[in-house]
Amino acid sequence: MSTPCHPNRTQRLPHLSVDNIVFGIIDGKLNVLIAEYNEGDAKGKKGLLGGWIGIEEDIDDAAKRLVSAITGEQDFHMEQLRAFGAPDRFHLDRVITIAYYTLVRPENYSFHAGFTADDVRWYPADGLPTLIYDHNQLVDAALEQLKRKIRFEPIGFNLLPEKFTLRQLLEVYEAILGIKLDKPNFRRKILKMNLLVDCKEKQKGVTHRAANYYRFDPVVYEKLCEHGFNFEF
Amino acid sequence: MSTPCHPNRTQRLPHLSVDNIVFGIIDGKLNVLIAEYNEGDAKGKKGLLGGWIGIEEDIDDAAKRLVSAITGEQDFHMEQLRAFGAPDRFHLDRVITIAYYTLVRPENYSFHAGFTADDVRWYPADGLPTLIYDHNQLVDAALEQLKRKIRFEPIGFNLLPEKFTLRQLLEVYEAILGIKLDKPNFRRKILKMNLLVDCKEKQKGVTHRAANYYRFDPVVYEKLCEHGFNFEF
DNA sequence: GCAAAAGTGTTTCCACTACACCCATGG
DNA sequence: CCATGGGTGTAGTGGAAACACTTTTGC
Numbered sequence: 175m176s177t178p179c180h181p182n183r184t185q186r187l188p189h190l191s192v193d194n195i196v197f198g199i200i201d202g203k204l205n206v207l208i209a210e211y212n213e214g215d216a217k218g219k220k221g222l223l224g225g226w227i228g229i230e231e232d233i234d235d236a237a238k239r240l241v242s243a244i245t246g247e248q249d250f251h252m253e254q255l256r257a258f259g260a261p262d263r264f265h266l267d268r269v270i271t272i273a274y275y276t277l278v279r280p281e282n283y284s285f286h287a288g289f290t291a292d293d294v295r296w297y298p299a300d301g302l303p304t305l306i307y308d309h310n311q312l313v314d315a316a317l318e319q320l321k322r323k324i325r326f327e328p329i330g331f332n333l334l335p336e337k338f339t340l341r342q343l344l345e346v347y348e349a350i351l352g353i354k355l356d357k358p359n360f361r362r363k364i365l366k367m368n369l370l371v372d373c374k375e376k377q378k379g380v381t382h383r384a385a386n387y388y389r390f391d392p393v394v395y396e397k398l399c400e401h402g403f404n405f406e407f
Numbered sequence: 408m409s410t411p412c413h414p415n416r417t418q419r420l421p422h423l424s425v426d427n428i429v430f431g432i433i434d435g436k437l438n439v440l441i442a443e444y445n446e447g448d449a450k451g452k453k454g455l456l457g458g459w460i461g462i463e464e465d466i467d468d469a470a471k472r473l474v475s476a477i478t479g480e481q482d483f484h485m486e487q488l489r490a491f492g493a494p495d496r497f498h499l500d501r502v503i504t505i506a507y508y509t510l511v512r513p514e515n516y517s518f519h520a521g522f523t524a525d526d527v528r529w530y531p532a533d534g535l536p537t538l539i540y541d542h543n544q545l546v547d548a549a550l551e552q553l554k555r556k557i558r559f560e561p562i563g564f565n566l567l568p569e570k571f572t573l574r575q576l577l578e579v580y581e582a583i584l585g586i587k588l589d590k591p592n593f594r595r596k597i598l599k600m601n602l603l604v605d606c607k608e609k610q611k612g613v614t615h616r617a618a619n620y621y622r623f624d625p626v627v628y629e630k631l632c633e634h635g636f637n638f639e640f
Numbered sequence: 641g642c643a644a645a646a647g648t649g650t651t652t653c654c655a656c657t658a659c660a661c662c663c664a665t666g667g
Numbered sequence: 668c669c670a671t672g673g674g675t676g677t678a679g680t681g682g683a684a685a686c687a688c689t690t691t692t693g694c
Contacts, residue, residue, distance in 0.1 A: 233492030
């Protein structure tokens with residue numbers, strides 16, 4: 175619940191916190207960013223990136239701040255999940271938390287020791303340790319939401335580098351949905367949407383036929399959204 | 408922001424409120440329950456059912472309490488939408504609100520004058536008056552969520568009486584989605600899901616062929632959920 | 641019989657599936 | 668040449684869209 179860069183106690187809203195479930199793909203597997211707290215009442219324990227809300231701070235900004243402090247980036251896909259407010263979710267005080275989830279590209283940066291007040295590292299989404307408070311429950315809810323959302327919006331692209339192969343994209347879907355997909359059919363379906371732009375560039379140094387690189391086209395996406403479309407696989 | 412049955416000021420959580428967007432179908436059209444406040448700083452103005460959260464109260468319970476106070480019922484479909492927390496959304500103080508939406512069956516009850524501290528009445532969802540604070544924005548977000556959700560879960564049934572005709576169900580979908588549907592195709596699709604149980608009972612006193620009554624089967628629904636299914640029309 | 645809405649049948653089309661097959665590259 | 672993964676072809680299936688048609692009821 176404590177965090178780097180948090181407003182000091184007198185400047186924060188009481189009884190309220192934000193927690194951010196940060197997802198990233200590592201070696202084709204879905205991972206979650208977990209902190210080991212170095213201060214506060216949860217010192218030595220593991221949990222989500224979390225913090226307080228400044229007295230004049232937008233709640234979305236508070237949630238973003240947590241991620242920026244770790245990655246140094248400002249630009250990532252983040253959405254509010256919902257508020258969690260069971261009276262007994264935090265034993266020392268009544269605290270309602272507003273949970274967010276974020277999709278990042280882990281290959282863009284590495285975490286330096288001492289970069290923040292807490293140690294952060296990736297854990298596979300299907301092999302998380304026991305977290306403080308109700309944080310395991312928050313992760314479960316975020317995973318569920320991610321699975322639902324990926325079926326109707328192309329949020330999967332936010333987990334990949336700008337240029338990616340169709341196999342990488344397929345693996346994102348497989349990792350999140352937890353199912354095997356048929357490669358040829360996936361390929362045809364995603365290409366027919368015209369959401370991908372051919373980079374005219376191929377993999378190098380691979381020991382098999384080089385795959386083509388594609389990138390996501392946000393303009394086409396806007397148009398498609400008008401009519402509504404379907405990402406189910 | 409003030410409400411009937413709210414905990415008094417010393418017992419509530421500061422800087423936090425709940426607001427509930429209550430939907431009901433009236434004459435085949437989607438309506439929203441709007442209060443005209445009789446007390447507090449918003450006296451005389453219109454807005455959503457809202458209130459405070461007791462210091463030991465679950466946030467879901469706080470949101471339910473608002474609806475029960477009006478309808479007298481305990482059993483209705485309610486879900487959290489999300490938290491709204493722009494610093495300037497309420498001019499007098501910093502208040503973050505947790506928004507819920509609820510589906511009710513208006514034919515089950517009528518509102519008595521004096522039943523609550525506020526006057527409440529239905530307004531068509533597409534013809535709402537200007538509401539206080541960001542409440543119009545909350546309604547828009549709830550409508551959007553409702554449209555999304557109805558495509559994958561049979562929540563539409565919560566707006567209908569226990570026994571209903573297929574036309575009534577069709578009209579719920581049309582009212583929420585804002586589109587015209589083909590009756591024969593709708594009929595086949597919904598019946599093939601086996602979600603409806605034939606009541607072996609027909610309309611009476613209508614000036615045309617009497618429609619059959621059906622009811623929703625929650626047991627079949629549970630089974631269908633396992634595999635995931637699709638309510639898109 | 642007529643109007644109105646319930647309910648059925650039928651055709652067309654397109655999208656998803658499953659799986660066989662060919663292509664490019666490094667070793 | 669082989670192994671590996673990239674990428675294409677194709678037959679079969681099922682569901683959705685469109686719309687013509689038949690049935691039941693009150694007046």
